[in-house]
Amino acid sequence: MEIQARKEGPVTVVELAGDLDTNTAPEAQEQILPLVEDGSRLLLDVSRVPYMSSAGLRVMLSLYRRVASQNGELVLVGLSEEIRDTMEVTGFLGFFSTCQTYEAGLATLQEQG
Amino acid sequence: MRDLDRVDIHPTHALGGFKVRPGRPLPFGATRVPGGVNFSVFSSHATSCSLVLFRRREREPMAELPFTDEFRIGNVFAMVVFGLDYENVEYGYRMDGPYDAAAGHRFDSSKVLLDPYAKLIAGRDVWGQEPDWDGVYQHRGRLVFDDFDWEDEKPLWTPFEDLVIYEMHVRGFTQHPSSCVRHKGTFAGVREKIPYLKQLGVNCVELMPIFEFDEFENSRLVPQSGERLVNYWGYSSVGYFAPKAGYAATGTFGMQVDELKALIKELHRHGIEVFLDVVFNHTAEGNEMGPTISFRGIDNRTYYMLTPEGYYFNFSGTGNTLNCNNPVVRNMVLDCLRYWAAEYHVDGFRFDLAAVLGRDQSGAPLANPPLLENLAYDPIMAKCKLIAEAWDAGGLYQVGSFPAYGRWAEWNGKYRDCIRKFLKGDMGQVPEVARRLEGSPDLYGWRGANATVNFVTAHDGFTLADLVSYNGKHNDANGENNNDGTNDNDSWNCGWEGPSTDAEVQSLRRRQMKNAIALLMVSQGVPMILMGDEVGRTQMGNNNAYCHDSELTWMDWTLLEPNAEIHRFFRHCIAFRRGHPALRNAWHLRHEDYMGSGLPDISWHGARAWLPDWSPASRTLAFALCGRHARGGHERDDSIYVAMNMHWEAHTFAVPPLPDGMRWRVSANTGLAAPQDAWERGLEPVLDPQDWVVVGPRSVVILVGR
Numbered sequence: 155m156e157i158q159a160r161k162e163g164p165v166t167v168v169e170l171a172g173d174l175d176t177n178t179a180p181e182a183q184e185q186i187l188p189l190v191e192d193g194s195r196l197l198l199d200v201s202r203v204p205y206m207s208s209a210g211l212r213v214m215l216s217l218y219r220r221v222a223s224q225n226g227e228l229v230l231v232g233l234s235e236e237i238r239d240t241m242e243v244t245g246f247l248g249f250f251s252t253c254q255t256y257e258a259g260l261a262t263l264q265e266q267g
Numbered sequence: 268m269r270d271l272d273r274v275d276i277h278p279t280h281a282l283g284g285f286k287v288r289p290g291r292p293l294p295f296g297a298t299r300v301p302g303g304v305n306f307s308v309f310s311s312h313a314t315s316c317s318l319v320l321f322r323r324r325e326r327e328p329m330a331e332l333p334f335t336d337e338f339r340i341g342n343v344f345a346m347v348v349f350g351l352d353y354e355n356v357e358y359g360y361r362m363d364g365p366y367d368a369a370a371g372h373r374f375d376s377s378k379v380l381l382d383p384y385a386k387l388i389a390g391r392d393v394w395g396q397e398p399d400w401d402g403v404y405q406h407r408g409r410l411v412f413d414d415f416d417w418e419d420e421k422p423l424w425t426p427f428e429d430l431v432i433y434e435m436h437v438r439g440f441t442q443h444p445s446s447c448v449r450h451k452g453t454f455a456g457v458r459e460k461i462p463y464l465k466q467l468g469v470n471c472v473e474l475m476p477i478f479e480f481d482e483f484e485n486s487r488l489v490p491q492s493g494e495r496l497v498n499y500w501g502y503s504s505v506g507y508f509a510p511k512a513g514y515a516a517t518g519t520f521g522m523q524v525d526e527l528k529a530l531i532k533e534l535h536r537h538g539i540e541v542f543l544d545v546v547f548n549h550t551a552e553g554n555e556m557g558p559t560i561s562f563r564g565i566d567n568r569t570y571y572m573l574t575p576e577g578y579y580f581n582f583s584g585t586g587n588t589l590n591c592n593n594p595v596v597r598n599m600v601l602d603c604l605r606y607w608a609a610e611y612h613v614d615g616f617r618f619d620l621a622a623v624l625g626r627d628q629s630g631a632p633l634a635n636p637p638l639l640e641n642l643a644y645d646p647i648m649a650k651c652k653l654i655a656e657a658w659d660a661g662g663l664y665q666v667g668s669f670p671a672y673g674r675w676a677e678w679n680g681k682y683r684d685c686i687r688k689f690l691k692g693d694m695g696q697v698p699e700v701a702r703r704l705e706g707s708p709d710l711y712g713w714r715g716a717n718a719t720v721n722f723v724t725a726h727d728g729f730t731l732a733d734l735v736s737y738n739g740k741h742n743d744a745n746g747e748n749n750n751d752g753t754n755d756n757d758s759w760n761c762g763w764e765g766p767s768t769d770a771e772v773q774s775l776r777r778r779q780m781k782n783a784i785a786l787l788m789v790s791q792g793v794p795m796i797l798m799g800d801e802v803g804r805t806q807m808g809n810n811n812a813y814c815h816d817s818e819l820t821w822m823d824w825t826l827l828e829p830n831a832e833i834h835r836f837f838r839h840c841i842a843f844r845r846g847h848p849a850l851r852n853a854w855h856l857r858h859e860d861y862m863g864s865g866l867p868d869i870s871w872h873g874a875r876a877w878l879p880d881w882s883p884a885s886r887t888l889a890f891a892l893c894g895r896h897a898r899g900g901h902e903r904d905d906s907i908y909v910a911m912n913m914h915w916e917a918h919t920f921a922v923p924p925l926p927d928g929m930r931w932r933v934s935a936n937t938g939l940a941a942p943q944d945a946w947e948r949g950l951e952p953v954l955d956p957q958d959w960v961v962v963g964p965r966s967v968v969i970l971v972g973r
Contacts, residue, residue: 176353207354208412208522215416243455243516245529249416 157185165195165263171202174210183213187220194226195263199256201232211246218249227251231259276301278349280337283320283330289338290345295602296384296508297358297410303349304410306358308382309342310566311595312372313362316344319379319404321357323389326402328379331361354521357389357407358382362565368555369577371568379404381506381561383599387411387521388479388506394438394452394513395482395497395816406479406505406560409521413610415528423540423614425470427652427676427717428851430540431788431841432795433469434725436500436820437477437514440798445824450516454523454530461537467801468841472534473542473617475726476501477527479509481551482816489746496746496814500726502619503551503585505560507603531612540614542652543607547600548623548659553586554579569595572630580630582623584660591624597638605647615652617678622659625670632663636670643672654678654720667710671718676793679707679719686723686786687734687757690779692913692965695883700911701871704890706791708855715854719792723783724800727753729810731800734758735779736765741808744815752811765808774940778965781836781937781944782913785967788840789909791852801837802826832941839945843934843969846948849897849904860893861900865926868896872910876921886914887962891923894972906972912962921959925972931957934971938963 155178156171166189172178190196198217200206206214214230221228230252233241241247253259278286290305298305306318317333334344344360359381364374381388385408390398398405441448441456448459457472464472484498501511515523531541550570552563555578562570572580572588579587590596607613618624625636642648657669657677666680682703689696702709706716724731729740738760742752761775780803787794798804799822806812812820827834844850856869872889873880879888889910897904908931910920917938922931932951936944946952954960954970962968 176355207520208525209354211525212412212414239449240517240520240522243450243458243529244522244525245415245532246525 155182157182159186159189162197162260163264165197165260167197167199167260169199169202173205173207174200174203174213175205175207176209179209179213183216186217190217190220190224190226192224192226194221194224196221196226196228197256197259197263198228198230199232199259200230200237201234201256203232203237204234206237206240211241211244215246215249227263229253229259229262231256273301282332285330285332285351286349287332288347288349290347292340292343292345296382296386297408299410300347303347304351304353305345305347307343307345308360308384308565309344309595310362310364311342311569312566313364313374315363317361318346318348319359319361320348320351321359321404321407323355323357326399351410353410357404357409359404359408360565367577371571371573371577373555373559373563373567375559375564378559378564380559380564381406382408383506383561383565384508384602385409385506386413386508387524388509388512389521391479391481391483392512392518392521398483406481411524413524415525417532417612420532420535420612422612422650423535423538424650425540425614426853427793428853429845430471430793431469431844432471432473432542432720432793433464433467433798434473434475434795435798436475436726438499438816439821441822443818443821443823446822447824453514453516454526455516458530458533461533461539464539465537466838468838468845469796470538470845471540471542471614473544473795475544476504476546477510477514477543478504478546479506479511481505482513484551485814487746489744491746492744494744494815494817497816498814499816499820500813502546502813503549504546505551507547507599508606528611535612541612542615542617542654543613544617544619545604546619547589547591548620549583549585549587549589554581557586566595569593572626572628582626582630582659582661582663583620588623588626588630590628591638592627592633592636594637597641600638601641601645604642604651605645608648608651613651615654617654617656619656620659621655621657621669622661622663622665625665626663630661634670639670639675640672643674652676667707671714673714676718676720678725679703679710679721679792681710682707682719682721682790682792683723684755684757686783689886689911689913690782690786691757691759692886692915697879697885697888698881700888701879701890704786704790705869706852706855712855716791717793717853720795721787721790721792722795722797723787724797725795726797727811729756729758729808730797730804730806731780731783732776732803732805733808733810734783735776736760736767736805737808738764739808740810741765742811744809744819745811752809756810775965777833778937780833782965782967784837784840785935785937785969786911788844789850789907789969791850791856794844796837798822801834803830803833832944835941836935836945839935839947847897847904847907848902849892849894849907852898854899860896862893862895864893864895866891866893866895866906866923868893870923872920872923874918874920876923887912887918887920889920908970908972910960910962910968912964912966915964917961917963919959919961920968922954922957922970924958929972930954931970931972933968935969936966938966938968
């Protein structure tokens with residue numbers, strides 16, 4: 155799995171590429187969690203993630219919890235139709251703010267405060 | 268405080284290419300531990316055991332790890348395996364021991380066995396998808412993430428007497444194309460229909476078996492019709508700790524655990540409790556001719572009730588009987604129920620053929636069955652509702668005498684039989700009807716009205732529409748020459764057998780269905796209705812449709828339109844019950860005016876006030892509930908008067924007077940067509956004059972007094 159992070163003004167953009175499952179989820183967690191600071195604005199772009207397993211869903215939720223506990227914001231973009239549906243059905247979707255496009259997500263986070 | 272590493276989480280051995288260490292016996296099953304997975308399985312009689320590991324969906328095992336002595340604690344085999352690809356591994360056990368059928372041992376080391384405590388089972392991931400019949404290991408244990416975010420969910424703890432239970436088949440509820448849900452026939456599908464359930468007014472769904480079962484069990488082709496019959500109802504458990512993958516939209520991904528939890532969480536958010544129909548009386552392994560999936564190969568003698576010659580007792584009618592009062596099995600049942608109550612937040616359980624749970628290891632009924640006692644007193648289950656189907660297929664009929672320990676409620680088969688007879692106008696029913704409407708104090712006098720689950724229909728038997736359309740069963744489609752299914756239906760076809768275009772027949776059938784729901788909703792006790800009765804769902808007279816996965820058994824949502832009148836009336840009656848605490852007493856009524864209101868809590872009448880006609884030829888009866896006496900006088904309610912006329916001629920009923928200032932109003936009258944058949948609260952027309960009401964033939968009139 156490829157993980158790339160960069161700053162766009164106040165927003166931390168993290169792009170994931172590849173399946174998010176038990177093999178890659180721990181690595182994703184290890185690399186992304188340290189990027190979360192107090193009041194972080196995190197844009198998670200998963201448009202190049204074809205599949206998320208149960209482990210993948212859990213890592214996403216853990217990220218959300220960490221960001222929330224540090225008074226930050228997290229926006230998810232690039233969810234495929236299938237992954238969005240899976241998240242909905244398993245009860246994981248409701249926790250997240252999602253946007254259709256990267257630009258919309260960025261705009262949402264840049265607007266805050 | 269920062270976590271210290273445990274000192275017992277490193278490997279000590281290498282087996283089958285994996286690093287391992289001796290495991291811990293509890294919890295049983297496969298559990299995530301630091302760095303690995305703890306596998307624990309027990310057998311009282313196996314001489315050896317090995318853990319068999321597969322790569323997901325591969326036919327042949329990738330490794331076999333023997334439990335040598337250092338991996339045994341008593342009769343438990345326990346091992347931690349490190350470095351597993353958690354989501355891509357399937358596991359089972361190979362056990363060896365004596366093969367001595369007469370002594371009850373059927374060990375077979377050629378079989379790979381499913382862990383009885385498997386929390387996720389693969390092999391039937393998509394309903395109806397043809398399995399690999401030659402595969403040696405059909406139902407495979409998998410590893411599950413059992414963490415779930417329930418957020419701030421608070422238990423509903425709805426008082427039993429306040430429930431209106433809806434008995435539902437998960438697949439059947441939304442599989443029909445007309446359901447218009449995204450994921451038909453699944454837990455996700457049920458979730459999409461929550462608004463429908465709320466509008467109907469039910470606050471509890473009882474799900475027919477959702478433990479993993481094999482829909483292909485006993486699957487056969489009916490020569491005449493070419494239809495493929497399957498195990499549709501699911502009363503045949505493969506594993507007690509895993510939800511059926513084929514009931515999940517995400518079954519192919521193995522996410523059924525999360526999907527079911529998400530459904531339960533959402534139902535709870537909308538105030539709807541969830542009961543599971545559980546089947547501990549037998550397993551899917553059948554008798555000695557059946558497949559060896561799990562229990563038979565792990566510890567046959569312990570798990571099954573066996574005759575002295577080693578054959579299988581058959582008190583379930585399906586081939587085998589689970590040995591529930593054996594201490595080991597008892598613990599498994601307890602572990603199972605605790606697991607569903609604690610991890611899935613299940614609110615209650617209905618036990619199929621529960622009389623089996625009160626039999627000892629040789630099948631004899633016990634006065635004080637340890638399993639039932641354990642369940643009644645268990646701390647984790649303490650707020651769960653427990654319902655027994657208090658009979659079995661071996662002749663043990665315990666309605667009213669089930670070992671209840673003050674906790675168990677029962678499916679009241681006597682309520683069903685009596686109300687059905689009354690509805691079709693049988694003679695001599697009136698005295699028993701009174702008892703049933705009062706919550707059956709003759710059966711549960713020392714327990715209270717909430718010991719009885721009242722119902723007119725259930726999955727077993729006719730649907731409500733068929734109860735009023737058929738005199739006899741029509742189960743030819745089951746391919747058994749119409750020999751299966753009960754003959755005691757107490758049904759009446761209203762003048763024609765089967766579908767009819769005659770307006771009078773149709774009108775009478777509608778009226779009879781309204782009579783049934785009206786009586787059910789004004790009865791003391793806990794009411795249960797069958798999925799689809801509210802829209803007149805029909806199974807074309809099939810009263811044992813267990814094997815049909817088709818439009819015959821699916822909820823047909825197109826019926827909402829033509830049967831809107833029935834649906835509206837159901838909603839009215841359910842709302843009526845939920846809005847009137849006088850109908851929902853936990854305790855039996857006393858026939859006394861202990862509040863000094865001028866009316867006793869309940870009084871019985873006939874066509875003449877205060878003078879019920881208990882004679883054999885009587886088909887008329889009425890009762891009045893005093894609003895001051897609701898819930899033992901703790902709540903105030905309207906007074907309620909219900910007049911029931913199951914005669915074929917109209918009768919005038921004299922209505923008892925209300926205290927000054929109050930007036931009787933008409934809430935419902937099944938003798939009239941919609942919209943006069945039911946009036947919303949606040950809009951009920953005042954009864955004029957106040958002292959009598961004409962009740963049409965085969966009709967029920969409900970008045971409220973305020």
